[in-house]
Amino acid sequence: MKLISYALCPYAQRVSIVLDEKARRFERINIDLANKPDWFLALSPHGKVPLLKDGDAVLFESVAILEYLEDTVEPALYPADPAARAHMRAWVAFAGSLLNAIGRLYSARDAAVYEGARVDLRREFEKLEQAAAEAGWPTAAAFSLLDAVYAPVFRYFDLFDQLLDHGLLAGLEALAAWRQRLAARPSVQRAVAATYTDDLRAFLCRRNSFLLKAAA
């Protein structure tokens, strides 16, 4: 299999983590999104990564790719029980809306927009905290698809925590425990390059992010 990606993409990280957890060997090809190659544009309907190439099949949209891998490669990362599976799918979708909210946060260029995004994101994390604590995700024995989609969410905070006192996860103990468990997982560590945090900082700098101005 070939995973077409971009170095910082959280959606591609999901796929990388799941392939790794399912012990499927794959080749990762990172492209420059500012200069998309023609071969990529010919394959990608929306010009977005990730794409997964499996033989003649070219798959796009990370959740569709995860579902494909779940249908075709053992071990299962969704629960077998239909209600538990539906529940997990709903929280997988929530991880996507969190990634959008994080995007709004780091795209803010001034204090007022940043503060609005910060308050919205904090509210979403409080919802997640309650669900995580009730369901026991932070200490779950088996790795699940939920782990694969929340690990890239938490990874942003490796840099954000160095930059400023954002308070986004403060006091959310279930999320802190979950984040720690995921950060120790080899598949999660291998989903990005060792230069990830520096690369993310450079990305924020190019976007003139308020996060860096506040840190300065």
Ligand SMILES: N[C@@H](CCC(=O)N[C@@H](CS)C(=O)NCC(=O)O)C(=O)O
């Ligand atoms: N909903 C898509 C989102 C994918 C996405 O937004 N990818 C970004 C990179 S992280 C991208 O390719 N953006 C294209 C661009 O910036 O031109 C998925 O889950 O795969």
